[in-house]
């Protein structure tokens with residue numbers, strides 16, 4: 001009897017995986033290597049994008065130092081991820097919604113959130129979660145992956161209201177292992193909602209390497225399961241990140257549904273300032289290989305070649321960023337302290353009996 005022919009799904013897989021090649025526009029030397037994909041930003045736009053990335057690098061340096069001095073609370077470093085964060089955000093338009101993860105404070109700031117609010121968020125102050133009218137954004141999500149489901153819902157809301165806007169969300173490589181990740185992209189696909197889903201693949205979920213998160217060769221190919229387009233992009237290349245996000249936005253607004261974007265990037269610092277030690281799970285060779293790909297360095301080279309950037313200009317931006325941090329911190333320091341009773345007052349109109357007892361206890365403590 002002839003043996004049954006065996007299915008060979010691996011053939012399909014390798015065919016799919018081969019299609020998810022990483023897109024690059026600006027290489028490590030600051031040269032345009034893919035003219036067709038150059039988003040052709042104006043000189044002013046190029047300078048603005050660089051300004052935002054440099055400003056954000058300074059914010060990261062200052063936030064890290066302030067955390068070490070005990071002047072900030074929770075902080076997840078961002079250096080190395082500026083192209084992934086800032087260039088993707090730069091592709092958005094007014095009225096778009098941002099649903100960040102805990103590392104995505106820079107996008108919130110450039111979306112209009114006052115820096116003081118970000119500092120208050122870091123300190124766990126409730127006012128850090130009260131956003132001004134017109135800042136279309138949710139608070140940084142701490143629950144890994146949850147923002148993907150929320151993003152699908154916000155995007156569906158945008159669609160139902162007939163707005164020409166999108167909702168964009170960010171997670172890390174680790175976030176793609178969560179059920180919420182799949183639910184989010186599937187729901188948005190099913191409803192053809194104007195959503196953009198970004199995976200910032202910085203290679204580690206705290207200390208767990210990307211290879212242990214999934215057997216998939218790329219994370220962007222997970223889009224296939226949801227029936228939506230996916231793309232892998234050099235996450236250290238601001239022009240490529242801008243290009244894919246802008247294209248995703250155009251598609252979404254044209255009614256063509258969501259896109260999944262995987263940005264290949266690296267965080268130079270620790271996972272958070274709460275105490276992980278990256279030297280225990282990364283080598284210094286790996287660090288320096290990625291530092292050679294730095295988004296600010298390559299963009300600086302490119303802009304200097306076009307006579308659009310100089311040392312003096314960069315110094316100006318650095319000084320401005322430092323002054324902005326100083327002023328925002330002063331304002332945060334002047335904000336009235338959060339108390340336990342104050343928090344209970346805000347949360348409950350009528351307090352449950354067990355809390356009444358605690359309320360009295362803290363009231364006594366706070367009055368001392």
Ligand SMILES: Cc1ncc(C[n+]2csc(CCOP(=O)(O)OP(=O)(O)O)c2C)c(N)n1
Pocket residue numbers: 103142143144171172173174175176200202204205206271
């Ligand atoms: C549902 C859930 N599980 C676990 C955690 C604890 N946790 C905090 S950060 C993190 C790793 C996330 O890694 P990744 O998604 O790659 O994002 P990155 O921090 O690298 O930006 C984990 C497991 C959490 N916050 N939420």
